[in-house]
Amino acid sequence: MTHQVLGKSIGQWTQEFPLLNDLMECREVSWFNTKRVPCQQAITDVGLTKADIDDAADRLKRFSPLIKELFPETKSTEGIIESPLVAVPDHRDALGRRYGADLPGQLWAKLDSELPISGSIKARGGIYEVLKHAEDLAIQAGLLTYEDDYRKLASPAMRSFFNGYTIAVGSTGNLGLSIGIMSAALGFDASVHMSADARQWKKDKLRAHGVHVYEYQDDYSVAVAAGRKQSAGDPKAYFVDDENSPTLFLGYAVAARRLAGQLNAYDVRVDEANPLFVYLPCGVGGSPGGVAFGLKTVFGDNVHCIFVEPTHCPSMLLGVYTGRNNEVSVQDFGIDNITAADGLACGRPSQFVGKAMGRLIDGFCTVEDDELFRIEATLHDTAGIDIEPSSAAGFACPWRVLADAQYHQQIGLDEEAVIHATHLAWITGGSMVPREEMASYIAKGEQLLH
Ligand SMILES: *Cc1c(COP(=O)(O)O)cnc(C)c1O
Numbered sequence: 001m002t003h004q005v006l007g008k009s010i011g012q013w014t015q016e017f018p019l020l021n022d023l024m025e026c027r028e029v030s031w032f033n034t035k036r037v038p039c040q041q042a043i044t045d046v047g048l049t050k051a052d053i054d055d056a057a058d059r060l061k062r063f064s065p066l067i068k069e070l071f072p073e074t075k076s077t078e079g080i081i082e083s084p085l086v087a088v089p090d091h092r093d094a095l096g097r098r099y100g101a102d103l104p105g106q107l108w109a110k111l112d113s114e115l116p117i118s119g120s121i122k123a124r125g126g127i128y129e130v131l132k133h134a135e136d137l138a139i140q141a142g143l144l145t146y147e148d149d150y151r152k153l154a155s156p157a158m159r160s161f162f163n164g165y166t167i168a169v170g171s172t173g174n175l176g177l178s179i180g181i182m183s184a185a186l187g188f189d190a191s192v193h194m195s196a197d198a199r200q201w202k203k204d205k206l207r208a209h210g211v212h213v214y215e216y217q218d219d220y221s222v223a224v225a226a227g228r229k230q231s232a233g234d235p236k237a238y239f240v241d242d243e244n245s246p247t248l249f250l251g252y253a254v255a256a257r258r259l260a261g262q263l264n265a266y267d268v269r270v271d272e273a274n275p276l277f278v279y280l281p282c283g284v285g286g287s288p289g290g291v292a293f294g295l296k297t298v299f300g301d302n303v304h305c306i307f308v309e310p311t312h313c314p315s316m317l318l319g320v321y322t323g324r325n326n327e328v329s330v331q332d333f334g335i336d337n338i339t340a341a342d343g344l345a346c347g348r349p350s351q352f353v354g355k356a357m358g359r360l361i362d363g364f365c366t367v368e369d370d371e372l373f374r375i376e377a378t379l380h381d382t383a384g385i386d387i388e389p390s391s392a393a394g395f396a397c398p399w400r401v402l403a404d405a406q407y408h409q410q411i412g413l414d415e416e417a418v419i420h421a422t423h424l425a426w427i428t429g430g431s432m433v434p435r436e437e438m439a440s441y442i443a444k445g446e447q448l449l450h
Helices: 010-016 019-024 039-046 050-070 072-077 089-099 122-140 150-154 156-162 174-186 200-208 220-231 246-253 255-265 286-302 315-322 353-357 369-383 389-396 398-403 405-410 415-419 435-449
Strands: 030-032 085-087 107-111 166-171 189-194 212-215 237-240 276-281 303-310 363-367 422-427
Touching (some): 010 019, 019 315, 030 405, 050 122, 050 246, 050 286, 085 255, 089 107, 089 398, 122 156, 122 166, 122 237, 122 246, 122 286, 166 174, 166 220, 174 189, 200 212, 220 237, 246 255, 246 286, 276 286, 276 389, 286 303, 286 353, 303 315, 303 389, 315 353, 363 369, 363 389, 369 389, 369 435, 389 398, 389 422
Parallel strands (some): 166 189, 166 237, 189 212, 276 303, 276 422
Antiparallel strands (some): 030 363, 085 107
């Protein structure tokens, strides 16, 4: 019997979805979403509202005095975990020379690589979910009210209260770091189930924080399943479900209102004549999905969110393009999910992000691993910013957007608006990568460039 996926042969799949041929060959593709509709029509697909994001932001504010106390590196932002926004014009020009086209308009980088506590975008969703769980437990037990000074949660009594509870998560690395560090800081008994891609230094760091680290010689989905299983049936165990968590999603979504303030501070206008294109590296889909949802609630149809994946793991693209979301994995189609972009190595997309965001995402780009290293080296040379390979993905995409006249037509973008567009690559991780490892990434990129 020939190999079948959901009852259809690969031949039937490629006939119905011709782009699958390129995906299965791991070729770079850009796919602009034919199912995209105006924001007003699709924002209700999400099942969450702007009020939910406001609630998440309020919760982070309540926790900020505690965060400031537990993590002195957040003193300068009063316990708010936020990253800088910087323009990278020299990087834009260098990439433009290599891609053979000048990019009109500005290119910005949102440096979640510099986020305090865990150095990646996971410091938004992951930490938020741990805090929400801690608050829920403490309030249910009558040990906390919303009006309290949350610094009381750092008391020895509260730590021993939290120590009676476990938190578990499956991760390719960065989510584990965020959940593990924050859980341990509050006193929880934390377990992180790591996929084969996870870097050794991330495991070492977690163990140094007293977190239990379980290692699997397998895909991210297997690590998640193991964490889920460990927590099942234990009323004192809490599992952070990266494949299906609205709480993580809301933690990410808060980023949008903060970004709006930063853009405003730099007089970057976002309106119909000045559209904003945001490029978000995508693994299971939670972080780009949550950020994109937030952006849509702030900027509506004037923001265009494009998800970026490695050519060896185009899982969210596969799910949205075929409409089968988490029913399909890249492995079903013989795609190996082996990539240097470890943070993006999730073979099966999120259960709910594809459904929630399928009509709000503008499109997808896939990028080869070698190109990630080249971009990384270029950013190092032109801006002195060091990032991990997963984070470099977004920078390949503005030129794809620029070149695609059909897409411009699809979203009603005239030539003036193309010229006045602002492009923003979300840099999702990097500041905690050990120095030697970072040097080897950059050396690899330099070698590929020359
Ligand atoms: C996790 C991660 C992403 C993608 O987030 P998902 O929620 O898995 O889609 C992107 N970049 C880095 C560095 C990450 O760690």
